[in-house]
Amino acid sequence: MSVRKRVSKTDPSKFSWVVDYKDGQGTRRLKTFAKKKDADAFAATAHVEVREGVHVADGASCSVREAGKLWIAARERAGRERTTIAQYQNHLDLHIYPHLGSEKLTSLSVPRVRTFEEWMLDNGRSPAMVRKVLVSLGSLLADAQERGLVARNVIRDLRGGRGASDHRAQKRAKGRLKIGADIPTPAEIRSLIAVLTGKWRPVILTAIFTGMRASELRGLSWDAVDFEKKIIRVYQRADSYREIGRPKSESGEREIPMTPMVANTLKEWRLQCPKGKLNLVFPNTKGGVEGHSYLAHAGIEAAWKRAGIVRDTGQIDEKGPPVIAPKYTGMHCLRHFYASWCINRRSDGGLELPPKVVQERLGHSSITMTVDVYGHLFPRGDDAAELAAAEASLFA
Structure with missing residues (x-):
């Protein structure tokens, strides 16, 4: 040399x-x-x-765009879900290709990727989206590395020194989930239940008292509802393309007890539920898979408005009155409520379940995930009343 x-x-x-x-x-x-x-x-x-x-010499390497095509093909062969592949492709088409697509893999450096990261942040991408795009780019480079197209995965060097601390800083800025801000209060849930009618009553009640994900509700089959044992078996879900498949992880397959209200409501709903080949519990009017957006907007968010659980957006309608939006958006707030209900003390109207049982009910892949998200909600056993009782028992 x-x-x-x-x-x-x-x-x-x-x-x-x-x-x-x-x-x-x-x-x-x-x-x-x-x-x-x-x-x-x-x-x-x-x-x-x-x-x-x-x-790997420059002449033996390829461009980021060419490596991206190989990476997507490998993910498809590995059996990744259609929605996951679509998400990867969006990361490539909307973020990575416009700025790095023509560059050789061997020319990528930590400063170059750092500049790309900062460009995304400066141009309206959320920190969460930037993190996802960089994870996809890192996976692409790892695939290229295994193919002998590049010697170094610069994303590992970029994230290794500060990625974990950046993620922790973002979590600190966002803060913990809060009752009344991210998680509906029991009073708000009671107000919501009071206005539920028609096809929305069974699906929203089931979401409230089982904590099932929207995809799991949309893919729920009557075969999975056991009225005799009063449990719902989660073993399939519907993706955003309305295709039925298995849960993303093994822990997603689980059994959830039904409350009497849910069981009775589902029995009534079964008599009028639209029939279809998929035998779904919450289908659309033709018996097929219900759309996620329709479930969120026409279902839960409209119900929040009817219940008066709203917020002022600060915008003014064309006709003059302020624009009112539901206080909570999407279905996930009901999953948060179910988690808090499982965790809360019995004296506060909750189930007071141990963390491992809460993990199993929610279908989390690990107890770490459950504790990270909801750990601050578990009773600490050090409030004034419990401390006084413990002190009294010590000297009894």
Whole structure:
């Protein structure tokens, strides 16, 4: 491996620096630099990489766009869900390709990716979206690394030093889930239940008292509802393309007890539920899979408005009155309520279940996830009344 100066034949005052070396396969490679220090740095790195058998020359690599196509194809062969593949493709098409698509994998560096990250943040991407895009880019580079198209995954170097602390800082800024802000209060739930009618009553009641995800509710079959044992078996879900499949993880398959209100409501609903080949509990009018947006907007969010659980958006309607929006959006707030109901003390109207049982009810993949999200809601056993009782028993 050598570094030599190359003078321009047409203009002797102009010159560059060339690294002349052989890669791991014995193929001669030339790489040109404007500055000698850059050539020396590359030569030192390439020497180590060739010796360790991980060096990839520019000519043996490919562009980010070409690597992206290989990565997507590999994810499809691995059986990833259609919605997951679509999410990966959106990350590529909307974020990665416009800024890095034409660049060689071997040209990517930590400063270059750091600049890309900051560009996304400065142009309206949320920290959560930026994190997801970088995870996808890191997965793409890992796939390319296994194919011998690049020697280094720069995302690991970028995130290794500060990724965890950045994520913790974002969580601190967002704060913990709060009752009355992120989680409906018992009084709000009672107001919501009071206005439920028609097809929305069974699905929203089931969401409140089982904590099932929207995809699980949309894919729930009557075969999974056991009225004799009063349990609901979760073993399938409907994705955003309205296709039925298994839960994303093994822990997603579970049994959830039904309250008397849910069991009685579902028995009544079964008599008028639209019939279809899928035998769904909460289908659309034709018996097929209900759309997620329709369930969220026409179902739960409209019900919040009828119950008067709303917030002022600060905007003014064309006709004059302020624009009112539901205080809570989407179905996930009901899952949060169910978790808090499982956790709360019996004296406060809850079930007071241990963390492991709460994890199983929610279908979390690990107890860590349950404690991270809801740990602050569990009774601490150190409030004034309990401390006084403990002190009294000590001296009894």
